[in-house]
Amino acid sequence: ETGVTQSPTHLIKTRGQQVTLRCSSQSGHNTVSWYQQALGQGPQFIFQYYREEENGRGNFPPRFSGLQFPNYSSELNVNALELDDSALYLCAFLGDPWDTQYFGPGTRLTVL
């Protein structure tokens, strides 16, 4: 087990709604990344947070936003949901050895 937890496990929303996904780690590591994984594909990098600041962003529109809290847990917010946002959303904390990212179990989001 990686010690990374995500909530909720599953979520169903309708187009146009907003969603907040959460991620935390027992490790105390201060860097968290979020990824979107469409069915049958590899994860795609959304963004990374380091000490509460965004530290790199992938090719995702501004309606994907995030937060990191002083305890290093994190939220991913998606506004104006679209059907194509249906995916598994993964968070990962940086751990030892350096650069290795340890993933949580993911949140399965379905947009109807």
Add this chain to the structure above:
Amino acid sequence: GESVGLHLPTLSVQEGDNSIINCAYSNSASDYFIWYKQESGKGPQFIIDIRSNMDKRQGQRVTVLLNKTVKHLSLQIAATQPGDSAVYFCAEINNAGNMLTFGGGTRLMVKP
């Protein structure tokens, strides 16, 4: 753009045989690669990593080979077991050290 890809989408092996999963990468400047295993309904699980100053690295029943000349990465699994059935991804870390780029994955099926 830079990408990490896989040669075979599905690999079927007999229990007890050795498995080899291949991956090509295009960013010659990449210096860190990771293999992940993803079981159905779970997040990617770290298997083994390798840096570009190495050609080979061994773990428990797994070996990763890196050929920088042809930009090729492989994962060898010895004595494949039913529990090895999963999708395997190779990933490379970008120069900023904050983003993993994944390939599309290879599904490994182990026949009893």
